[in-house]
Amino acid sequence: MPTQITVRPDPRQFPSSSRVNYQRRFVRRSRRADLLVISLWASGAAAAALFLASGGAGQFGSLAETVTSMGIVAGLIGTDFILVMLVLAARIPFIDRTIGHDRAVAVHRALSKPALYLLLGHGALLLIGYGMSSGINPIAQIGPMLALPDMPLAFIAMGLMITVVVTSLVAVRRRFSYEGWHLVHLLSYLSVAFALPHQLSVGGVLAVGTAQRVYWIALYVVAFGCLITFRFVEPIVSSLRHRITVAGTTTIAPGVTSIHLSGHNLRGLGAAGGQFFIWRFWTGTTWWHSHPISLSAVPTSSTARITVRDLGSGSARISAVPVGTRVSIEGPYGLFTDAARTSPKVAIIAAGIGVTPIRALLDHARFAPGEATILLRASTQEETYHWDEIRELAAAKGARCYVMVGRRSRVGPGWISEQDALRGVTLAGTFPDLADSDLYLCGPTAWLDLVEADARATGIPQHQIHAERFDW
Structure with missing residues (x-):
């Protein structure tokens, strides 16, 4: 076992987690989360279905019409995904409480490549379809297409969207500072704004007086309304108020x-x-x-x-x-809180500056003496940030607290200190009730990935692992 800090529980009574049905609460939240994510992905199918139901199904009479209609469908689904991504980026409180910031970001990123491919397919298929109808090759069709109302803006929008998606790739994103990456991503708002005019003026798909036009304008209003409200207005009001x-x-x-x-x-x-x-x-x-x-x-x-x-x-x-x-x-x-609990016990592992949200979590969490076990990890004594405060909180709440100091082991689980690895310290040995615990992890990403892999190897369900990574 790593070094244990002796704790003296405060004689005050703390509410036992047995009084709260964490599993039932988790099931309700999980259902809401799954329904929300499914509905976000299904919105693309709804966009295509609305087009087909509004006369689009009859526009497949010839090969040229089929290619053109497929291009329209690809554009509608791709645009829908972009608007969904903007909603996810708006940090709406309901979405944050339902699926958490990390999962919202994950869905946002998962939609980015399909959205780009669909929009690229939209442009390519329309060039081919229009070219087949007019009897000229697709490249030559670019000139006449640029002459259409609002099409230059659409081409600019595509270029901006390609820039945003490319900078989202992990290998590219790491070359940017957070501020630089964030500034580039503001182009996505401009891209969507540039794309809207050609949707309303070209092709007649969203002609005046149609249900599709009402639907898409409403979708744009919702997406940008959420962004303006929750990314700009609400933060300004909150900052002024507090x-x-x-x-x-x-x-x-x-x-x-x-x-x-x-x-x-x-x-x-x-x-x-x-x-x-x-x-x-x-x-x-x-x-x-x-x-x-x-x-x-x-x-x-x-x-x-x-x-x-x-x-x-x-x-x-x-x-x-x-x-x-x-x-x-x-x-x-974020959902890296007591509200995410699904199990009667709590296991906490933190390293380096990762102790900061853990310290606040312990301050706020409600558990009875003996329900929580904490492991603090540092490479050197100089990296034991806020450990004294965490020890005091552990003592007050009757939590077991272990500490582990030393460079990482080169054998066995790479997240354990070399000295403790030689002594045979393991995750399961330190947390014997891990299967009945929620595991909260916070620390450097590479280290955290090793801990999470070790935890999964013990058989703990994924929904009981809550990881806070310091990346973006």
């Missing part, structure tokens, strides 16, 4: 700083331990940066705290913001 400023900073280790915040009615933010906000610090050198950072302490009525590690120029600059700096926020986001 009036958050920097109250001070504390260096807790070389390159790691806690930023203490003050504000008005911060409990009104509705933040749970384990969630994160998008923070913007209004100084001359940081105002254009937005930072997704987890809380490291649950907000009180007037205070909150985040802890930042200097991993780049952006995070280094916000670590030195002066007292009194105004802060704007978006959030809270």
Whole structure:
């Protein structure tokens, strides 16, 4: 076993998780989540069905008409997927509470390639279909097509969308800073806006007075309405209402700083331990940066705290913001909270700066003495951020707390320290009740992947694993 920290449970009574039917709550949330994801994917089929039901089914009389109609269907489905992606990017509270930020991002990314391929197919099939009808080759058809109303905007929209999708590829995305990648992704909004005019003016598919025109205009209004409301209006209103400023900073280790915040009615933010906000610090050198950072302490009525590690120029600059700096926020986001529990017990493993959402999670979570087991992992003593606070919370709530310090083992599970691997420490040995536990993981992505793989090898169901990765 790794080193155990002796805990002395507070004599106060804590509510037992047996009083809450976590499994029943999980089943209800899972059904809502699956229904939401299915409906998002099925919306593409609905777009095609509406076209076919509105006369499109009769436009397959010749080969040229068939190719052209297939191009129209591909464009409608692709556009539908793009609008769904915008809805997922809007960070709507209902979607965040139902499937969580991580799954919403995963569905958003999963839709990006099909959407691009469908839109590319849309353009290629229309060029071929129109070329077959007019008796000229598809490349020569580009000239007459550009002469149609609003078509130059459509070609620009396609170029912008290709740029956005390419920068979303993992190998390319890692070459960008978060701010640079975010700026490029703003082009997706411009792309959709540029594509709309040609839908309404070209081809007669969305002719005035048709049900399709009403449907698609409504879909655009919903997508952009959600974006404007939840990405711009609501964050501005929330920031003005809570009036958050920097109250001070504390260096807790070389390159790691806690930023203490003050504000008005911060409990009104509705933040749970384990969630994160998008923070913007209004100084001359940081105002254009937005930072997704987890809380490291649950907000009180007037205070909150985040802890930042200097991993780049952006995070280094916000670590030195002066007292009194105004802060704007978006959030809270994420399901890395007690609300995600499905089982009567809790297992928690955190490494490095990954202890920050874990510390807030422990502050907020409700469990009885003996129901939670915590393992804190660090490569060196200098990386034991907030460990004293976590030990105090563990002691107060009657949780077992183990610590593991040392470089990672080169044999066996690569996430365990070398010393503990030689002693035969295992995941199952440290957490004997893992099968009946929710496993919360947070830390560097490569390390976390190893822990998650080790956990899956024990047979724990995927829905009992909750991983918070510090990537985007």
